[in-house]
Amino acid sequence: MKLTVTFRGLKSAINLMEPEKKGDFNLAYTETNIEKLDLELASGKDVELKDVDIESGLLSYKGRHVTLYIKANGPSARFHVADCSTLKSMRANGRFERYVVTNDTSGEFLVSSGYGETKAKLKVCQNCLKQLNYKGCKTGESIYPIVQQFDMKEFFTTYSSFFPHMPSRSAETAKTDYTEDWAKISSHYRVEKNFTCEECNVELRSHRMLLHVHHVSGVRSDNRPNNLKALCIDCHSKQYNHDHMTPSHGERQLINKLRQEQGLLDDLGDWKQVFDFADPGVHGVLYACRQERYQLPEVGYYIEDDFGDIGAKVELAWPHLKFGVAISQNDIDDAMGCGWQVLNINEFLEGYKQNAQNLRVQNNRW
Template identity: 30%
Template sequence: MKLSDYRQCVEINQLLVGMGISEISALPEVRFETEVTKRFERKYLDKQDVEISEKLSKSAIPVNKSEISVSSGIFLEYKGRKVSAYIRDQKSSIDFYRKQSSYKYHLCNCETLQTMKDIGREHRYLVTQRTDGFFEVHDLTVEPVRKGDVRMELCKNCLKLMDERKIYFTPFNLKQYFQKYDSYTPKTIRKIEEVREIETYSPKQNDYSREYRKACKYKCQICFVNCDMNQNLLHLHHVDANPSNNERHNLKILCVDCHSKQPLHSHMLRNPKFKNQIDLIKKIRINQNILSVCQ
């Protein structure tokens, strides 16, 4: 006759543990972490504003009179930026071989520009922030129109205004001018963004119970009954009977029946609630073919 394996008997396992002959295995290590959503403000450079700056620094932009403003009384500005203004379509005195033109460029709201406005010819101007001293021009005296970069001198009326205010310097160059007088701050767009992060937290009693039951796959550490469908039948047991000692070595996950068999826990058997739960555990063991009262 084949004898039952006593090592699978619930009562014997409970007895061996109670006598200190067998030890309950250590709980799996658990990290108490939670996912949190953090909101923060991020600044992005305005794409259109960046495109304007890039175009001004490399080429020129046609403008009308309403788009050019004057700052500090004299300086020409376009959308908040210091600029130089010039006529691109020219009809005389262009020497592409020497890369020179007799036309002038402007930095100030000088007498010449005011005269051009009075006669309605200010639409001919383009603005730029090129610092190399060259300007793209079109020679309209030839067919097809010839295009190229040439040097031009600063308008004498602009020079006079700057000299009077002691802001002209020699030798004069546009790179130094823009560095000194253009204090434009690029526009930014503010957006509220969310990011999810994993953070550790200080667990409470319910957290220990929940996470360690999950780590044990909802099985009792003595009888191995599976309580995944009745998780309330699994308890968090404190070996030293001190509920505030939640060190992992002091904790075990036990079904209500095995819990009631632990030292100093016999009072559970006098509680009708626990007695009903113990009866339910015994039924679950039968369904799971876990031996009880070894036969």
């Protein structure tokens, strides 16, 4: 979106005040939201394995979603995206190689070779993908095409709810090709659609910033009505080639809260609907549940406390069993305080075959 700013009013006020000396004023764009740590992670930061957080089963460094690899292994190295069996074995055996963490999503990594350091395209660790059941690769889907087509941006977007900080775009890559009148066109289109998502039908009049206007063809200069579609931030992020969008946990939870209040999550009748509405970060759980023929969970469930107030929020719930899956540790703690058993995705996937027998559909009904 292009902003047109005029300072004529400010200059007139300065002239009226008649200062003894007029200062120089220059307007220049400066990227201010990229912290030093983000810049370090973008190029790769040397760390010790013990400093990488693995609480959620994913890998993070000081709140940033990261990948990890060993630079000395050269172009044959595999990069890691989860606390897989390989990393667990490294810790158990006290291996202290030179680990590098990065949040660069280009898929290229700086590695060591016989000719010094060079950039190389590395393959993702298969054990990591199995650990997360990414795209169902542990419960039915072939892992080979998932590895071959693995895209770091898509992966980071899938798990954006797990991290308070996501990779920032630099000023050089933040350019857009929207038309100059895009802000007006987008605003008018959302009004025409009654601030309602054309994908999931959630009405966002009270939260207008969560409703975007999507170019169906991907051509941002084509503003014809048949190429536009009003989408909530959750649905927008799930569109093809929109892996640059990383909705926060709070935004996804708010969208599902509004969907719930508007009756859009009532009686989800099949797995496709559950997948469509659930946070993508719990899709690995859903693949496992579907394969094991578990009962359909409720999505975006709010647990009431003893006073009838909202006591906790969970991404997936089986209310009759007081059992659920949540992303935030705070949500897990709150739910357990309400007498529920709630697991994170890592805990669920490590024991779903043994610990959730009561979730199976009775009499082989789906």
